[in-house]
Amino acid sequence: MKILIADQIRALDNYTIEEEPVPSIDLMERASKAFVRWYTERFNQSGKVLIFAGLGNNGGDGLAIARLLDNLGYEVEVNIINYSDKRSEDFEENLHRLEKMLMVNWICDEEDIENALKNGIIIDAILGTGVNRPLNGIIKETILRLNRSNSTKISVDIATGLYTDSPVEPDAVIFKPDFTVTFQLPKLAMLLPENENFVGNWYKADIGLHVEFIENCATDYFYTDKIQPKIRSNFSHKGTFGHALLIAGSYGSIGAAILASKACLRSGVGLLTALVPECGYEIMQVSVPEAMCKTDVSKHTISTLPKDLTVYNAVGIGCGLGKALETVIFLENILKSFHEINPKKGLVLDADALNILSENKKLLDLLPPGSVLTPHPKEFQRLAGGWANDFERLKLLRQFAIKYKVIVVLKGRHSAVALPNGSVHFNSTGNAGMATGGSGDVLTGIITGLLAQGYPPEEAAISGVFKHGEAGDFAAQKSGQMAMIAGDIIENLRW
Ligand SMILES: NC(=O)C1=CN([C@@H]2O[C@H](COP(=O)(O)OP(=O)(O)OC[C@H]3O[C@@H](n4cnc5c(N)ncnc54)[C@H](O)[C@@H]3O)[C@@H](O)[C@H]2O)[C@@H](O)CC1
Ligand SMILES: Nc1ncnc2c1ncn2[C@@H]1O[C@H](COP(=O)(O)OP(=O)(O)O)[C@@H](O)[C@H]1O
Ligand SMILES: [K+]
Structure with missing residues (x-):
């Protein structure tokens, strides 16, 4: 609309x-x-x-x-x-x-x-x-x-x-x-x-x-009040729906990897591999048996570029990642090599991946066009600088998306999805019960899952944000806004 x-x-x-x-x-x-x-x-x-x-x-x-x-x-x-x-x-x-x-x-x-x-x-x-x-x-x-x-x-x-x-x-x-x-x-x-x-x-x-x-x-402004998910063919198999890679977690934050992984799986992806620090291996295997799990050589952080990146249709990076020096180097390496892997692959950057970009602004020039960035307002401020009012923030958001040819999801009530063509799509779903730790990790999993299935990044971001909020609304109907936790959003995803 x-x-x-x-x-x-x-x-x-x-x-x-x-x-x-x-x-x-x-x-x-x-x-x-x-x-x-x-x-x-x-x-x-x-x-x-x-x-x-x-x-x-x-x-x-x-x-x-x-x-x-x-x-x-x-x-x-x-x-x-x-x-x-x-x-x-x-x-x-x-x-x-x-x-x-x-x-x-x-x-x-x-x-x-x-x-x-x-x-x-x-x-x-x-x-x-x-x-x-x-x-x-x-x-x-x-x-x-x-x-x-x-x-x-x-x-x-x-x-x-x-x-x-x-x-x-x-x-x-x-x-x-x-x-x-x-x-x-x-x-x-x-x-x-x-x-x-x-x-x-x-x-x-x-x-x-x-x-x-x-x-x-x-107009440059739209309001998303419905979306149209793709129909799954009767003859489809797990290969039809892509293979996603989530690179997430650090010591004390493996939960973020679990939330993103479960949300990715509940968004229709064919296969999911989670790459976590070595300390996360058993936690992941027990918590998310549907996902394959790979571990970094580092015990507590992500440090090393995986060898077989070409296998994946989409990569989501950042949930619970931390900002250790080796992780900064890792992020630089993956951004540098991403276009060689396959320019059509989708990339989602969230949380600490964004914070690393903010602290190393030269990395912004390495962003593959069509990447999806999902900052909350503080993260966006670190990336793009401050603003005097929300209209100015909107202008910054559009300028950022146009300049770097990326999709930026500015999260909050009526999350604003800015596209490289300068348009902004405001979301209609969601509620204040989602203002709880881990909700953003769920969104990263959803968008990564949609990208892996071949949704264009603009559509993956707009649809993912809408479904994330809708699931939050279903969760709030069941338990009320105060009682709901991020895991409830995953349980209430319906496509
Ligand atoms: N044009 C139409 O056919 C329709 C209009 N509708 C209604 O019409 C409204 C818009 O009506 P108007 O364009 O007459 O504008 P308003 O009724 O909002 O304002 C009336 C006039 O007040 C003056 N004004 C502006 N700021 C002022 C201020 N700070 N102090 C004092 N006066 C001020 C302006 O000259 C303005 O045209 C809509 O919000 C909606 O409620 C609806 O009836 C639907 C159909
Ligand atoms: N008041 C609200 N109304 C609608 N959605 C909200 C509200 N508060 C938070 N959310 C949603 O919850 C998510 C929170 O993300 P984020 O702040 O990154 O959480 P975390 O870092 O803990 O995972 C975003 O998708 C945001 O749009
Ligand atoms: K009025």
């Missing part, structure tokens, strides 16, 4: 109005009905609904929502923030329709704000995607006061004051909803960690905007 910028969304609205065709007031009605559907599935008629509306189309939505909820028997109070003389046509029309049924309150000063605040659910329809400057005056005062309320708060389309696709000023006043119900497409701002408080849990409400227009819109 595409993520569009505010100007494109406006053009999409207008195109839908002209081409469907649908009068804009009816499109607003459709959007408001979609919101009301979401609302009535979650909240019953007990208690008040306090709607705070602006004077543009987001405000128009708010007034239509008020009328629809009133029709359904909800006790609705409408407060219009009187911040300007300008009103949109559809706002005026919805005000006209509403005033036949309900009295509205006009908020002009602080006393009006205090009078409007009662017990009830707060719906923010003050400003939407049209916001283009920091809030001030009566809107700012209203938002400051609403944010102090303990009531449940819901934003229509996007929180008032939050920019759709650029950073907000550090001291900006922005509405802080518990929920956002956004129309048709996710907005970029909602996927960035720094905006967490200005988004809450967000939901998408389909309002039937023009599909062909969306298809033709150019």
Whole structure:
């Protein structure tokens, strides 16, 4: 699914109005009905609904929502923030329709704000995607006061004051909803960690905007909400699904090799060999009998390039690897020789493999094109330097992927997969229960397994991240986020 910028969304609205065709007031009605559907599935008629509306189309939505909820028997109070003389046509029309049924309150000063605040659910329809400057005056005062309320708060389309696709000023006043119900497409701002408080849990409400227009819109940002794994042929055999090599573990971190190996096996790979330090041999053989195990000459670390690398279809390096000097030399050697092994082979680099790259930046030039790097934010910072805000981080991420022709998975809520063509695919699955040691090792195993089966690296990364999060969601359903551990993600992988 595409993520569009505010100007494109406006053009999409207008195109839908002209081409469907649908009068804009009816499109607003459709959007408001979609919101009301979401609302009535979650909240019953007990208690008040306090709607705070602006004077543009987001405000128009708010007034239509008020009328629809009133029709359904909800006790609705409408407060219009009187911040300007300008009103949109559809706002005026919805005000006209509403005033036949309900009295509205006009908020002009602080006393009006205090009078409007009662017990009830707060719906923010003050400003939407049209916001283009920091809030001030009566809107700012209203938002400051609403944010102090303990009531449940819901934003229509996007929180008032939050920019759709650029950073907000550090001291900006922005509405802080518990929920956002956004129309048709996710907005970029909602996927960035720094905006967490200005988004809450967000939901998408389909309002039937023009599909062909969306298809033709150019964008670098995508949202992965489904993937299509390959079907396994009935006549397939283990040779069909590739042979993966995982190079992982050091003394005290053999568990990382186990987690990555099990995840790789549960992602459909034909054969798996794990290369671990000598101290890991028995642990691996006992814990993961399905994998073959090779050991390094070094007792506690990985130090030496295996001789028969050409056998493998994909190699994953880094989980629990450590940063011993001999391991640094090993990584340099494998990067140097990788293109000779076979340029089509996939390579995944995670954890200490990335930390070694950060501490030896000249090694970055040896990265084989199409490699998959899976840093968490700290690892990415070490690799690429710091940033002032999440939009700048996104820019760095894209620049890094383009410069080194690699795929970078920046992990977290809505992990961002940046491709060498500069596009970024945000993931939809996963939950905070996955914020636990070893979850990243599981992801490395999954992506390595997909690469070994012949998935192109871009697809292996996007699909692997999606399935990893989905398995985390299944695990959380069973044991709850607090109780789940990385091994549960593996147990809940379903393809
Ligand atoms: N155009 C359409 O057909 C549809 C629009 N919809 C709604 O319309 C919203 C966008 O509506 P608008 O483009 O009218 O914009 P808004 O309602 O977000 O804002 C209204 C106007 O306020 C002004 N403004 C911007 N920043 C301000 C600030 N800080 N203080 C005071 N005024 C400020 C701008 O002139 C802006 O156009 C969407 O978020 C969505 O809720 C939906 O009804 C779906 C259909
Ligand atoms: N709040 C969250 N929501 C969704 N996914 C998360 C969240 N926290 C962590 N994850 C996922 O869990 C994994 C953690 O990886 P990482 O930090 O490398 O863990 P480790 O190094 O312990 O293996 C990543 O794939 C990340 O996307
Ligand atoms: K809003």
